[in-house]
Amino acid sequence: MNVLELKERVVATPVWRSIFRHRYLDSNRNRALTVFSNVFLHIHPVKVPEKSLRLRHTMCLGGLSFALFLALTVTGVLLMFYYRPAIPQAYRDMKELEFVVTSGALLRNLHRWAAHAMVLFVFLHMARVFYSGAYRPPREFNWVVGVLLLILSLLLSYTGYLLPWDQLAFWAITVGTNMAEAAPLIGPKFKFLLLGGNVIGENALVRFYVLHCVVLPLAAAVLLAVHFWRVRKDGGVRPL
Amino acid sequence: MHVESGSQGATLPQRVALLHRQLPARLEAPEEKLVMTFPHLIVREVIAMEILLIVLGLVSLFYDAPLESLANPNKTPNPAKAPWYFLGLQELLHYFPPVVAGVLIPALVVIALIIIPYFRVNFERDSLWSQRRPARLYGLSGGVLLLILFLAWFRVWAALAPTALIGLLMISIFPSRERGLWGFLIHRTAWARFFTGVHAGLAGLSLAAWIMSWFITLAVILTVVGTLFRGPGWSFVWPWQL
Amino acid sequence: MDSQRIEAAGSGRRRFLWFTGLGALGTAGAGGAAVMLDFVHPKVLFEPPSSFRVGRPESFPVNSVTADYARKVYLVRTEVGFFALSAVCTHLGCITRHVEEEGAIFCPCHGSKFAVDGSLLMGPATRGLRRIAIRLEDGELVVDSELEVEKDAVLRV
Numbered sequence: 001m002n003v004l005e006l007k008e009r010v011v012a013t014p015v016w017r018s019i020f021r022h023r024y025l026d027s028n029r030n031r032a033l034t035v036f037s038n039v040f041l042h043i044h045p046v047k048v049p050e051k052s053l054r055l056r057h058t059m060c061l062g063g064l065s066f067a068l069f070l071a072l073t074v075t076g077v078l079l080m081f082y083y084r085p086a087i088p089q090a091y092r093d094m095k096e097l098e099f100v101v102t103s104g105a106l107l108r109n110l111h112r113w114a115a116h117a118m119v120l121f122v123f124l125h126m127a128r129v130f131y132s133g134a135y136r137p138p139r140e141f142n143w144v145v146g147v148l149l150l151i152l153s154l155l156l157s158y159t160g161y162l163l164p165w166d167q168l169a170f171w172a173i174t175v176g177t178n179m180a181e182a183a184p185l186i187g188p189k190f191k192f193l194l195l196g197g198n199v200i201g202e203n204a205l206v207r208f209y210v211l212h213c214v215v216l217p218l219a220a221a222v223l224l225a226v227h228f229w230r231v232r233k234d235g236g237v238r239p240l
Numbered sequence: 241m242h243v244e245s246g247s248q249g250a251t252l253p254q255r256v257a258l259l260h261r262q263l264p265a266r267l268e269a270p271e272e273k274l275v276m277t278f279p280h281l282i283v284r285e286v287i288a289m290e291i292l293l294i295v296l297g298l299v300s301l302f303y304d305a306p307l308e309s310l311a312n313p314n315k316t317p318n319p320a321k322a323p324w325y326f327l328g329l330q331e332l333l334h335y336f337p338p339v340v341a342g343v344l345i346p347a348l349v350v351i352a353l354i355i356i357p358y359f360r361v362n363f364e365r366d367s368l369w370s371q372r373r374p375a376r377l378y379g380l381s382g383g384v385l386l387l388i389l390f391l392a393w394f395r396v397w398a399a400l401a402p403t404a405l406i407g408l409l410m411i412s413i414f415p416s417r418e419r420g421l422w423g424f425l426i427h428r429t430a431w432a433r434f435f436t437g438v439h440a441g442l443a444g445l446s447l448a449a450w451i452m453s454w455f456i457t458l459a460v461i462l463t464v465v466g467t468l469f470r471g472p473g474w475s476f477v478w479p480w481q482l
Numbered sequence: 483m484d485s486q487r488i489e490a491a492g493s494g495r496r497r498f499l500w501f502t503g504l505g506a507l508g509t510a511g512a513g514g515a516a517v518m519l520d521f522v523h524p525k526v527l528f529e530p531p532s533s534f535r536v537g538r539p540e541s542f543p544v545n546s547v548t549a550d551y552a553r554k555v556y557l558v559r560t561e562v563g564f565f566a567l568s569a570v571c572t573h574l575g576c577i578t579r580h581v582e583e584e585g586a587i588f589c590p591c592h593g594s595k596f597a598v599d600g601s602l603l604m605g606p607a608t609r610g611l612r613r614i615a616i617r618l619e620d621g622e623l624v625v626d627s628e629l630e631v632e633k634d635a636v637l638r639v
Contacts (some may be wrong), residue, residue: 034278041282047274067289071296091310098307109300117296119325126536130356130452133256139359147353154325161323170311171320175330175591178574179342187343196524199313203524215474266556314551316577318590334592337608474593 034236043228059133061125065153066224068118073217075111081162085209087202090165115157122153130235142230145223159212162205173200318472327466328459334474335396349455356448367444369414376447377414398465399458406454413443454482486502521562532628539564539623547598549580555614555625556580558598564636566616566625567600573607588613600633 010016011023022033032046051057068169082101083093097104126146129135162173177200180192196203275281308317322330332341369376384407391400412421425435445453471477540562541544542548548557549569554577556567559571563568567587571578576591578609594607615629616637623637 016259031276035282042276043289044277044279048277050273050275050280051314051341053275053280053284060285063285064292067292071293080347088310094307105304106300109303109305110296112305113299113303114296116324120481126353127456131449135357137357143357144354147350151350157323157325167308167311167315167317168306168321170313171316171591172322172326174576175320175322175333175574176326177328179338181342182338184339187368191521193522196522197527198530200527201529203527214392215329287502314577316590317578318579320576320591330592334606338604342574451561473588473590 001009033073034037043232049060059124061121061128063122065118065125067149068121069220069224071114072111072118075107075211076217078107080213085163085205087205092162094166117159119153119157126150127138136150139230139234142227142234145227145230149220149223149227152216152223156212156216158219159208159216160198162208163166163212165205170200173204182220261287318473319470321466321470325462328462330349331398331466331470332396332474337393344369365429368410368447368450369443373414377411380407380447381411383453398462402461403454405448406457410441413439533624533626536566536623536625537617538621547580547582551577553625553627555627556598556611557623557625559618560636563636564616564623565599565636566614568612568614568627570612571607572609572611579610624635 021037024034035041035044035046043065045127079097084090097108099105129143129146140167147173154232158173158176162169177181177191177195181187183190192198194204194207195201196207321327329341330449332345335341337343361438384403388400388404388407391403415422418427422435422439426432426439429435468479468482469476471482491578500618501601530553534553536548536550536555537555539559542557542559543556543560546559550557551599554569558565558567558568569578569587571589571591571594573589573592573594574591577585578589578594578596580587580598585598585599588594589596589607592606593604594602596607596611597603600611600613602608610633612630613633613635615626615631617624617626618637618639
């Protein structure tokens with residue numbers, strides 16, 4: 001039995017047919033079904049205007065921001081296997097990742113640079129949307145969701161900044177939280193709750209860890225879903 | 241506006257259409273050429289993602305993420321810097337009290353960004369000097385002047401220079417292209433074609449585009465100054481002295 | 483069901499149930515939020531004590547500034563007496579440095595400059611360093627970094 005025959009047999013099994021409901025034949029019906037019957041791809045319409053495929057219409061900035069979010073999720077989850085949010089274990093785990101764990105340094109580099117790139121790409125995406133006027137009705141609300149996602153990107157990056165527990169991390173967070181403290185009325189209380197105390201210590205590290213790994217990514221995922229859904233519902237990319 | 245109604249107004253279905261004068265004359269979108277999402281769009285997305293991952297992987301192989309010594313709450317490094325995307329803000333903190341630079345300015349920026357689509361900002365995209373020219377000239381000159389005075393009062397030179405430059409550029413477009421500096425550049429210089437293009441580009445910008453460009457320029461300049469030109473005690477240094 | 487019928491029925495029993503339900507939901511939500519807020523409010527703090535001994539008065543020469551960066555405090559002895567300054571910059575909380583040669587205190591973060599009596603010499607800080615409580619206990623000087631005192635308070639010994 002050659003490979004092609006084997007493939008035909010596998011594809012014909014009920015198990016395979018239960019997962020992929022249509023054959024991969026180069027017909028428009030199958031191409032439509034590829035998008036239509038896939039939970040991930042059906043964020044797209046079955047057909048798109050040929051014009052919107054042009055690179056200069058979007059420069060891929062939004063899509064690449066999302067790609068970075070996915071890359072950050074994967075590398076971040078892997079890093080969590082070796083990280084303990086405690087003092088001074090957090091810093092020791094950084095050293096361990098860097099010098100002991102196989103590919104540990106590479107994963108940390110990927111996570112770090114992808115985080116910087118994401119902030120940059122989200123900002124550029126916002127500028128692109130502004131200059132192409134893509135925020136005008138009926139997409140006003142999606143622009144607001146986008147602004148919230150920009151803020152979330154900054155917060156995600158900022159909360160992650162404390163986790164290595166090195167000098168860079170500690171003093172960047174000191175300056176940042178004292179800026180928040182300057183806010184009238186709620187500032188000092190907000191800082192106390194964010195740090196879980198008056199000084200940046202163990203409580204603050206655990207709080208930033210939970211925010212960085214659970215709360216903010218979940219919030220971003222929900223807003224991303226809304227953002228993509230609205231792109232689809234408010235009409236595709238059709239700049240002037 | 242034109243309303244049509246039959247003699248039996250009570251029974252006949254009626255339709256009143258209100259047309260805003262700014263609506264394009266043709267409401268029906270022209271027949272666009274559509275292509276299948278799979279493979280045309282999906283393949284492009286995958287290629288873009290792959291290029292991104294390759295670049296990211298290469299960068300990560302050759303450049304290590306920074307890791308300094310263990311955090312020491314008693315010893316502030318000099319200079320102590322926030323992540324690069326907050327250094328524009330930290331640069332502002334050097335000039336303004338924390339309430340202004342740390343709370344007021346970021347809050348205003350976020351609010352300004354959020355309300356953009358709700359205040360019909362830049363919807364018609366008419367160029368800045370296309371209508372109400374004298375009123376806009378006085379208003380904008382006054383606004384730019386106030387901003388410059390405000391920045392001079394706090395000695396924010398890094399923000400004042402680009403603000404003044406962009407303000408001058410914006411107002412320099414005001415005279416017709418036959419006169420003034422642009423007239424000279426366009427008609428008398430060897431670079432005439434280039435300046436004609438620049439003039440046409442600038443003259444087509446709406447007020448909102450000017451403001452957004454000003455904001456982005458300022459954000460970039462302040463971030464670059466904070467990142468590359470600030471040394472011990474937040475004093476001015478050259479990037480190679482860092 | 484169209485909206486007119488809901489509205490017509492909304493005058494009596496249905497309206498009452500609607501508001502009771504919403505009210506219950508709102509109360510539960512507000513209660514939950516309050517509990518959550520209290521939950522994230524730490525009850526015990528394992529932080530270093532704010533009050534500590536710094537030494538006997540005789541061990542500090544007259545007209546000297548002694549920096550204790552570990553406890554974030556400057557102890558100054560003038561001809562009149564002692565006072566203590568918090569080394570935490572009033573701008574954004576960086577730890578300041580006393581530079582002997584210049585006779586001034588500098589903040590490394592944003593370039594604020596203070597005199598050794600705590601007063602502000604140069605921004606961006608908007609006020610001088612905090613002068614904190616100091617007292618004599620069993621012949622030793624005790625500083626409380628949480629207790630701020632008047633700008634000209636001096637402990638005469």
